[in-house]
Amino acid sequence: MSIKINAVSKLLIGDGIICLLLCWFLFALPARLFVSPTSYVVEAANGELLNAAIASDGQWRFPAADSVPDKFAKCIIAFEDKRFYQHPGIDLLAMVRAMRQNFRAKGIVSGGSTLTMQTIRLSRRQDRTIIQKLFEIFLALRLEVRHKKKEILKLYAANAPFGSNVVGLEAAAWRYFGRSPKTLSWGEMATLAVLPNSPRLVHPGRNITRLITKRNNLLDQLAKLKIIDQATANLSKLEPVPGKPRPLPQNAPHLLNRFKTERAGLKIKTTRVRTTLNEALQLKINALLKRYNNRYRANDIDNIAALVLNVRNGTVMAYAGNIYQPENAGLESHVDMIRAPRSPGSTLKPLLYASMLNDGLILPKTLIPDIPTQIGNYSPQNYDLGYDGAIAADRALSRSLNIPAVRLLQTYKYPRFYDQLKKMGFSTLSQPADHYGLSLILGGSEVTMWDLAKTYMGMARSLNHYNDYHGYYNPHDYDAPGYIKQKPDEKPDENELQRSSLLDNGAIWSTFNAMEELMRPGDEGLWEQFSSSQRLAWKTGTSFGFRDAWAIGLTPDYVVCVWVGNADGEGRPGLTGIDVAAPVLFDIFRQLPAGKWFEMPKNKLKKTSICLQSGYKAGQYCPDRIEEYVSFAGEKTVICPYHKTIHLDRSSTFRVTDQCISPADMIHQSWFILPPAIEYYYKIKHSDYKPLPPFMEGCGDAGNNYVMDMIYPKNNAAIYIPLELDGQRGKVIFTATHKNPSAKIYWHIDDQYVATTAHNHQLSLSPTSGKHILTLVDDKGERFVQQFTILDREKH
Known part of the structure; x- marks a missing residue:
């Protein structure tokens, strides 16, 4: 009985040991064999390398590729492990042969390691001892159980040393030949295949003869194995071998840095990314920006950036965050201006125009006042320092006039526009709305190229989709553009579509048409220097102090955004959107295919x-x-407020009232009547404008006494009068206007008579500090009263 118990116990112990050994065998390998850091790699949409950065441990080590080129597989197997596809991880014949050779040579001249064993050794980096060799054999067997031969070959190719700080086949191909491994010749691939065995063979000025000999021997071996013919082997021997590593492509360095910072949020595990960038377009734009940068640096304008988006699929086609010149640190070319907050100049004006159309506050050609304007201490000025009196809203946008834009924002309310920009996705409005005030429309905030281009792309996508969604809107049209290549988005679920959007497609349509007629500031005609073969909606912008020059343009297919300036914020004369950014914009559009214009969303x-x-x-x-x-x-919108019926005598020369003439003898006529301040400038630019006829002598104005207005200063204005060079306080030019060109105006300040003016109603005055009441009285007894304040210098 005791004998049977002992036998059972031994059997159980033996089974337990076998189970332990089996568990050890199964779990001997870590889940991830290689944990070394890898280089960040950015590829174009076609898979071509655009940019790479060295790994954090100082090695050029690319993430493992999906496959190993057939040429390399055949070369490395012929050179290192002829029976790779037959053995289970160890090659007993090779090991016996190696031991025999080592015994005869009384030293180690042959290792007998298989590619599987070498892969294990690369992953462990242990001293080469007999114990470690035995352990490698054990782990090699385990690796063969877990992985297929192609996977093992892929692990080896991605982690083998190729000399210097180059690890892996892909990094080696780019560092030594400047090309992808799939494009290498038999001679080039044979050169790389012999390097892991002797990685020190690649060294500038050394070991060239030994490297050529080993490569040529491998080529002969390939011919002997009938992998290539001897003629191919002989021709391949004539190819040069690399002497030193080459620099890797740096064609999208700022996108690579962006990917580094965003990789965790994108939930991408590998450091390799296939982007949506068009390789040919990216290279063309890099070269184009370089040419313009060389020209602009003569004016100490050092930086330039461009972003091209594909409207149809909402992706990035080209990303040039700056001119990449790492050798010149003073240029700050490392700064990604696509992500840098900068003053947008006038590039937000179309968004205000579209928002007001969307909310029914204006029509495309509604007249907007363009006269001297003072709002508190704020006095906006047009680029040309001139005034139109009044101008159609779309023309004010196309000419990028500042005063009409400020007046529109005053009507729309800046907190409301601030909220609208937030909804559109502008991420840099970090201060409350009151911090920006009315200057918000003239570049008083900061935006990024990314947010600006994204918003215009969202508008274009919304207009493109108006037919697709049968009158509904897709909120995802305003999503940020993607730069990671992935499967195309499917048509949105009907439950996601909405009845309304940030901007109605009708408002977007009118805005793009107004932007298409963009003119050079101060010019009356279209600026034909930038004629294009395709219809284009575009807008320029210049920040205060000539620090930022912008141009953004779009078609139904593309959005292009350009920024020119200095990364450190230094302004330069001539740094304007129209002069330095717009030429770049149009040159980029010339690189893009022309297409049709937007369909009208009827x-x-x-x-x-x-x-x-x-x-x-x-x-x-x-x-x-x-x-x-x-x-x-x-x-x-309201009915036209400027057309009114007036009553004339039978000669149509004078206005009359029923106080002096019978209604039966009157001619009733519609008349276009502008307020005095607007009329003062409007009639200068519009020779066809007809001022109101004067009243007939003896006929009083029946209550319509709005005949005078102040052009400067406006009511409740606060004015600071600076000191002149001689130390005396300067003067303020008071300017008024009257409906009747021949009328006289009697000026009073604080009920004290000052002067009388006729025809040209201007006075040069220097009132004392404090609040004052200005009273104007014309020769008909009409009065006009307003207040103003003269600021004391110490309080200013």
């Missing part, structure tokens, strides 16, 4: 009768009308 537009002169909805007194497509919200 289901989002309605034909409306518009007053020809004022651009408002035509009222009963508007004699000249046109039919135009406007967004549905345009129905909410």
